[in-house]
Amino acid sequence: xxxxxxxxxxxxxxxxxxxxxxxQLTMGLSLLIVYFKGQYLRTNLPIYNSAAKFWMSIFALNFxxxxxxxxxxxxxxxxxxxxxxxxxGSIIAQTLAMEGMFSFFLESSFLGLFLxxxxxxxxxxxxxAGFLVFLGSWLSxxxxxATFAWMQHPVGYEIFESGEFVLTNxxxxxxxxxxxxxxxxxxxxxxxxxxxxxSAVGAYYLLTKTNLEFGRLFIKTGIIVxxxxxxxxxxxxxxxxxxxxxxxxxxxxxxxxGIFETxxxxxxxxxxGQPNMMERKIDNKISVPNILSFLTYKNWNTTIKGLNxxxxxxxxxxxxxxxxxxxxxxxxxxxxxxxxxxxxxFLWMKNLESQSWLLWILLFSFPxxxxxxxxGWYTAELGRSPWIVFELLKISDGISPTVSxxxxxxxxxxxxxxxxLIGLLFIVLVGKIIHNGPQxxxxx
Amino acid sequence: MIEIVWYIIITLMLAxxxxxxxxxxxxxxxxxFFAKTEKDKQAIVNSIGPFWDANxxxxxxxxxxxxxxxxxxxxxxxxxxxxxxxxxxxxLIFRAIGIELRHQINHPMWHAVWDKLFGxxxxxxxxxxxxxxxxIVRGVNLGGVINGINSFEPHYFFLPLWNSTLSPFEANLxxxxxxxxxxxxxGLVSITIHGATxxxxxxxxxxNYNLKKQIPILGLIQLFLVLVSLSIWHFVRSNPFANFSExxxxxxxxxxxxxxxxxxxxxxxxxxDHVGFIFSTIFLLSGFFSTSISLFPVLLHSTHxxxxxxxxxxxSSPEYGLIIGLKWFSIAxxxxxxxxxxxxxxxxxxRDDIKHVDDNEISVGIKK
Numbered sequence: 140x141x142x143x144x145x146x147x148x149x150x151x152x153x154x155x156x157x158x159x160x161x162x163q164l165t166m167g168l169s170l171l172i173v174y175f176k177g178q179y180l181r182t183n184l185p186i187y188n189s190a191a192k193f194w195m196s197i198f199a200l201n202f203x204x205x206x207x208x209x210x211x212x213x214x215x216x217x218x219x220x221x222x223x224x225x226x227x228g229s230i231i232a233q234t235l236a237m238e239g240m241f242s243f244f245l246e247s248s249f250l251g252l253f254l255x256x257x258x259x260x261x262x263x264x265x266x267x268a269g270f271l272v273f274l275g276s277w278l279s280x281x282x283x284x285a286t287f288a289w290m291q292h293p294v295g296y297e298i299f300e301s302g303e304f305v306l307t308n309x310x311x312x313x314x315x316x317x318x319x320x321x322x323x324x325x326x327x328x329x330x331x332x333x334x335x336x337x338s339a340v341g342a343y344y345l346l347t348k349t350n351l352e353f354g355r356l357f358i359k360t361g362i363i364v365x366x367x368x369x370x371x372x373x374x375x376x377x378x379x380x381x382x383x384x385x386x387x388x389x390x391x392x393x394x395x396x397g398i399f400e401t402x403x404x405x406x407x408x409x410x411x412g413q414p415n416m417m418e419r420k421i422d423n424k425i426s427v428p429n430i431l432s433f434l435t436y437k438n439w440n441t442t443i444k445g446l447n448x449x450x451x452x453x454x455x456x457x458x459x460x461x462x463x464x465x466x467x468x469x470x471x472x473x474x475x476x477x478x479x480x481x482x483x484x485f486l487w488m489k490n491l492e493s494q495s496w497l498l499w500i501l502l503f504s505f506p507x508x509x510x511x512x513x514x515g516w517y518t519a520e521l522g523r524s525p526w527i528v529f530e531l532l533k534i535s536d537g538i539s540p541t542v543s544x545x546x547x548x549x550x551x552x553x554x555x556x557x558x559x560l561i562g563l564l565f566i567v568l569v570g571k572i573i574h575n576g577p578q579x580x581x582x583x
Numbered sequence: 584m585i586e587i588v589w590y591i592i593i594t595l596m597l598a599x600x601x602x603x604x605x606x607x608x609x610x611x612x613x614x615x616f617f618a619k620t621e622k623d624k625q626a627i628v629n630s631i632g633p634f635w636d637a638n639x640x641x642x643x644x645x646x647x648x649x650x651x652x653x654x655x656x657x658x659x660x661x662x663x664x665x666x667x668x669x670x671x672x673x674x675l676i677f678r679a680i681g682i683e684l685r686h687q688i689n690h691p692m693w694h695a696v697w698d699k700l701f702g703x704x705x706x707x708x709x710x711x712x713x714x715x716x717x718x719i720v721r722g723v724n725l726g727g728v729i730n731g732i733n734s735f736e737p738h739y740f741f742l743p744l745w746n747s748t749l750s751p752f753e754a755n756l757x758x759x760x761x762x763x764x765x766x767x768x769x770g771l772v773s774i775t776i777h778g779a780t781x782x783x784x785x786x787x788x789x790x791n792y793n794l795k796k797q798i799p800i801l802g803l804i805q806l807f808l809v810l811v812s813l814s815i816w817h818f819v820r821s822n823p824f825a826n827f828s829e830x831x832x833x834x835x836x837x838x839x840x841x842x843x844x845x846x847x848x849x850x851x852x853x854x855x856d857h858v859g860f861i862f863s864t865i866f867l868l869s870g871f872f873s874t875s876i877s878l879f880p881v882l883l884h885s886t887h888x889x890x891x892x893x894x895x896x897x898x899s900s901p902e903y904g905l906i907i908g909l910k911w912f913s914i915a916x917x918x919x920x921x922x923x924x925x926x927x928x929x930x931x932x933x934r935d936d937i938k939h940v941d942d943n944e945i946s947v948g949i950k951k
Contacts, residue, residue, distance in 0.1 A: 228655075
């Protein structure tokens with residue numbers, strides 16, 4: 140039984156971590172492409188259309204990867220988490236089925252039109268098709284996050300004697316207090332990834348002195364969107380989420396922040412350090428007094444309950460993992476704001492291009508938003524464990540009773556091999572597209 | 584009552600899925616066995632280019648709808664058919680990269696790799712989906728009963744890929760036995776015909792003339808396989824046609840199914856290139872509905888009397904959610920039909936010269 144749970148969790152964790160590398164770029168990039176396409180309609184400057192087309196070819200590849208790694212996730216609810224699906228299906232599958240019906244069809248139908256139909260549609264309709272792809276991908280985020288929000292903060296349900304969860308209020312799925320802050324946080328984080336990728340490509344062109352015109356356009360767009368989204372992801376959206384956690388999941392909050400001892404006169408914020416679970420303290424700690432109380436409650440002296448206040452059996456299963464995931468996300472998020480403020484300053488001074496040190500930084504910083512996004516999701520998921528539905532259903536009670544660990548390990552190995560292959564292909568092919576560069580010239 | 588509506592919706596979604604993804608699986612099979620020149624291969628891939636991704640969403644959406652309307656069946660069948668479903672996933676992944684990576688690099692060896700992957704995975708998927716229908720029709724050992732004792736909860740089961748005798752009569756059932764294999768072949772031949780009619784309909788390939796000669800032969804094989812399957816059906820399940828004798832009006836569906844088969848046997852009597860595709864669409868739609876009527880109200884048959892079959896009545900979500908779901912589903916479905924029609928309108932006619940956004944950019948870039 141234990142190893143069944145273990146392999147089910149590893150497989151889901153692995154496949155969803157790999158999957159989410161793609162949609163975070165898809166969602167943000169679709170908006171940036173719509174922007175380029177819109178600028179082309181407005182100004183009629185061919186560079187915007189070429190820019191849109193260049194990013195579309197990266198987008199197309201990225202989208203395909205997102206789709207093919209996404210289908211296994213929808214299947215895995217049933218294949219590996221059958222008990223969870225059976226008990227909560229009448230609720231979570233509302234939003235999952237809506238995702239399929241409202242967003243997947245929209246994205247995929249108009250992606251076909253967007254990729255193949257420029258000549259057939261004309262520029263205005265082509266813009267519209269692009270906009271609908273963007274809408275579809277963001278709607279998909281909305282519905283999947285509505286599902287996630289329910290797992291974190293179940294609403295509008297009743298539990299039958301059989302253990303089955305039953306929906307009693309449909310609207311509450313979308314007015315869930317967890318949904319809007321999560322949506323804003325997640326979508327702005329996807330814009331961070333996309334804008335860092337775009338400014339990295341821009342920096343690459345400027346550093347190699349190729350496609351200079353595009354390099355300038357990409358770096359400018361990337362930096363401006365990157366600045367706004369990096370700030371927005373921290374404040375107000377990240378802050379809002381943290382408040383939700385501190386209010387509704389106080390134990391998780393203490394574990395995330397690494398607070399063991401309650402400090403009556405206000406909690407310190409821990410910047411760096413390693414949780415020592417045996418002595419219940421943070422080793423090699425660097426911290427600033429009272430800041431956490433201020434950030435959370437706008438009051439320097441509000442008491443925040445530490446982990447020691449709660450029985451250990453109620454703690455999240457993996458406190459150090461949760462602590463690191465959260466600190467990596469927040470730490471990187473802070474660095475992103477710093478990089479983008481610096482870059483905006485030089486952009487504004489109109490001498491960014493001569494700051495090759497900064498271009499190098501922009502070039503090499505693109506992997507980090509991926510790490511931050513992933514760490515953010517680990518924070519959310521490890522923060523909920525051991526619960527699959529917060530405080531109502533345990534992860535261990537959600538697995539498929541009939542699928543043996545040997546079978547799951549078999550498919551896990553299969554996914555690992557397959558994803559290693561497609562990950563490699565993706566990197567090589569996107570590298571090639573970027574290296575070849577956008578084709579200058581007007582739309583044909 | 585509302586359960587019946589959702590049963591019809593799921594049947595409809597799966598039937599449309601078979602028609603839509605069926606043509607691009609079929610195109611893959613034709614691509615594998617018939618297309619010889621680079622021009623033809625390119626044309627076949629192009630003809631499904633704008634469609635295949637949206638087609639696959641019908642499978643995802645059908646899964647989502649099953650999950651939502653009949654969560655117990657979704658949970659039980661997806662975990663019970665664990666191995667074949669995972670293999671279907673891998674094949675779908677291989678197939679998708681076969682289609683999407685082909686045009687990334689303009690080199691004959693690169694094309695050869697992805698062409699083969701696309702063709703072989705399409706072939707296997709057509710076979711697997713036929714096998715899947717076979718498994719649903721045959722039923723499974725619900726509860727994993729051995730010597731009269733349940734191994735799992737009564738609505739759960741687990742199927743290995745096969746048992747040692749490939750027989751559908753053993754307690755230890757497998758996914759592949761001679762009965763399901765028969766339906767696998769029906770699926771394979773039907774999808775191949777469907778793909779052939781699509782290629783004739785949507786391309787100017789040099790193989791079209793040859794395909795038109797092959798379709799009647801394939802149609803005869805299809806007719807034979809369908810008749811054999813129908814006549815051996817009662818071995819695995821008693822009285823499979825009860826619903827038709829109770830409601831004779833539904834015999835219309837099997838009649839349409841045979842009309843579809845005969846249409847393609849006599850394909851060469853019709854001039855227009857789209858007629859064959861219409862006949863094979865009629866076959867797939869009415870075939871799905873006929874199967875579904877025969878099964879009603881059962882979603883998953885139990886092969887023994889110890890545990891009851893999973894029906895729409897003992898597995899459905901509560902009424903409140905199903906009724907709300909019907910509201911949003913109606914809106915969404917109208918939109919989806921609109922998108923699908925729009926796609927077919929915009930990419931109407933022969934489409935083998937269609938260009939992907941980066942065809943005239945990236946691949947030209949490689950050549951120089």
